[in-house]
Amino acid sequence: MDGREYFTSTLVRDSRFGSLQGIAKFENEDAIYVADQTNACIWRIDIESTEITLYAGEPGCPGSKDVPNQSAKFQWIIGLATHGSCLYVTDYSYIRAVHPTHGVISSSRAKSSFQSLAVIDKGDDSTVVITSKSNRSSISLFHTVDSNGELLEMEGSDRPNLRSFRCLLKQEFNNAGQMAYGVKSESIYVAHKRGLMKINQDGNVFKIDTNSAYGLAVDKNEDVYFASYDGLEILRAGGERFSIIETVCGGKWNYDNRLDGVRQMFYDSQSDLLYFTEEKAVRTVKLKAPLVHLDARLREDLGRLIDSDDIPASDQVTFLVEGKRIRVSKTILCLRSEYFKAMFQSGFAESQANASPISLSDTTYDTFYALVAFIVTGRFEIKECSKYLLDVLILSDRYLVQDLKSLCSKTLVDFAGDNLETVLNYACLAEKRGFQELLNACLDSIVPELEDACCQEAFKNLSKSTLLEIISRSTKI
The missing domain is CATH 3.30.710.10 (Potassium Channel Kv1.1; Chain A)
Incomplete structure (x- = not known):
């Protein structure tokens, strides 16, 4: 195991923000999108200039309205994910697609509220959206059905014939939170109230029992970064045995670099930056080359x-x-x-x-x-x-x-x-x-x-x- 030095900085902090939650980025765009739960809207943040603009929704006016982006209304946004030209949103009991041309499109209403989502591109006609629900042990699979980004829930034989997906649906999670997909190993990662879970393509399951995991992101080396139960620290996990390797930043006793409740995370492979939301800020973690050895036996x-x-x-x-x-x-x-x-x-x-x-x-x-x-x-x-x-x-x-x-x-x-x-x-x-x-x-x-x-x-x-x-x-x- 290697010790590393991480550098945490604040991309933007703004009084207009309510309580930030989900965070996402389009692959070829130098901008970050964040879900503002309190204000029921989505902000766009230019990475270079840090200019903040309203992308979708009406700040402070919650509702449910499928119209052009800035006239749309959201209820209770938690998760964000991008695929193609669409930004997918978990909005209380809907999954909604924000399309640059067609505006906001909602899926059919669910019986319980959605939490977070992850988009997995398996190739031609096999894009899968994994979504967690607020009630215990509930995961759903959706797929895109047209160029507008509309979603339909997969039923029975429509589901991907992969052990990892079948195994995912059988797992019992205690309030599943943010999820991610590891392209390198084709594994699905889930953060939940009792820790982390890794589900391989062959259906093998690896678990890390922690007090609770919240935000989750996977880097290009397939190391997993996650926020602890109170969001005051970010940890790194990985390795053949899939275990916690080190504390990346934060911690209750780290007064020089305190975190203010990490919500959700996103890893950008182009910049090698880990972006994460706090209540009223978007911050980044930059990884420097390994410098020191951390004793896992501490x-x-x-x-x-x-x-x-x-x-x-x-x-x-x-x-x-x-x-x-x-x-x-x-x-x-x-x-x-x-x-x-x-x-x-x-x-x-x-x-x-x-x-x-x-x-x-x-x-x-x-x-x-x-x-x-x-x-x-x-x-x-x-x-x-x-x-x-x-x-x-x-x-x-x-x-x-x-x-x-x-x-x-x-x-x-x-x-x-x-x-x-x-x-x-x-x-x-x-x-x-x-x-x-x-x-x-x-x-x-x-x-x-x-x-x-x-x-x-x-x-x-x-x-x-x-x-x-x-x-x-x-x-x-």
């Missing part, structure tokens, strides 16, 4: 700072939970948690060398160990158990471990899936405890299913402020 070595004789006695603290001891380095606890920093740098008894074990009676050993393991190594073993996740969420809130708190919030709602009653109960709990991350995750699931949510008894228990927020968000869809 996380494993950090794990030795828990229950190990390698921890110096002067830096060691012992917790006693359910009669079991957990030894850990004070230094790393202080670096990663303001709560522990205050505890061990206060001059109180806990901060003294050889202090007595700290007894904790209001948590379990497994829950507290999960918290400590995340603080030290950044790894959290996700268990599909709501009680366990809630316990870890409450503990991470108490000890001010924000990353873990956000992760547990999103995972709880993901596991709830289509069970609106459970999501609404989580929303009530979030209000009671002041868990804003959990509440936001709940609202993201409630708003698209508002009609069904209103019929649930738990919906009546939501506060007035939360109901107003739901109404506000629903009017933007």
